[in-house]
Amino acid sequence: MSAPKTFKIKESESEIKKLIKKSNPMIAKRLQALLAFKRNENSGISKRVVSDEIGVNHNSVQTWRSLYIKGGIKMLMAHCNTGYKPSKINNDQEQALKKLLENPSNCIVGFVELLDWFNKTFETTINYKTFHGFVVRKFNAKIKVARKSHIKKDIQAVEAFKKTSSRSVKKSSPRKERISKK
Numbered sequence: 001m002s003a004p005k006t007f008k009i010k011e012s013e014s015e016i017k018k019l020i021k022k023s024n025p026m027i028a029k030r031l032q033a034l035l036a037f038k039r040n041e042n043s044g045i046s047k048r049v050v051s052d053e054i055g056v057n058h059n060s061v062q063t064w065r066s067l068y069i070k071g072g073i074k075m076l077m078a079h080c081n082t083g084y085k086p087s088k089i090n091n092d093q094e095q096a097l098k099k100l101l102e103n104p105s106n107c108i109v110g111f112v113e114l115l116d117w118f119n120k121t122f123e124t125t126i127n128y129k130t131f132h133g134f135v136v137r138k139f140n141a142k143i144k145v146a147r148k149s150h151i152k153k154d155i156q157a158v159e160a161f162k163k164t165s166s167r168s169v170k171k172s173s174p175r176k177e178r179i180s181k182k
Helices: 013-022 025-039 047-054 058-077 091-102 111-122 128-139 155-170 174-181
Strands: none
Touching (some): 013 025, 025 047, 091 128
C-alpha cells in the first residue's frame, strides 16, 4: 500500500470551519474533506480514511484533493453543474393547470386526458413523460386518484347529512362506556 499523499493547506482550521457553515451541503462535504486533510497535514492521511470519515466515495475525495492542489480553495469551492433545463411550461400555463387541477368539477380522469387538454389549449406538443414529471413534481398529482367530490353532488343534501351526523357523533360511544367502567 502506498503512502498517503501530503500537501500544504494554506487556510487555517477555523477558516475552513467558517466556510463549512456558510456553504451549501455539497460544497460543505468538500470542505470537510479539506479539514480532515488539514488536521493530518504533517503525517498525511489516506483518501479512503477521509472518505470513511465524511461518508463519501474515495474517488470524490481524490478529485477534491486534486482540485485543491491545482487551484486552491477557489477551485475546490467552484461548482460547475448548471442544474435542470429551463421548463417547457411557462408560468401562465402552470397557473392554468393549477386552476384546472384544483377545480373539483373538472372531468379529467388521467394524465393522458390532461395532456390532451393542455396541448389543445396552449397549442403545444409536449412529450407525455415531460408533462407527467412536471405535474407530479409541481402539484403532487397521482394517476387516476378518486375525485374528492362528485361533479353532480347536491350541496344541500351534504349539509343536511353533516347536520344529522354531527349529533350522533356527540353521543357517547359504547367504547367510552366500557373504558370508564374499568
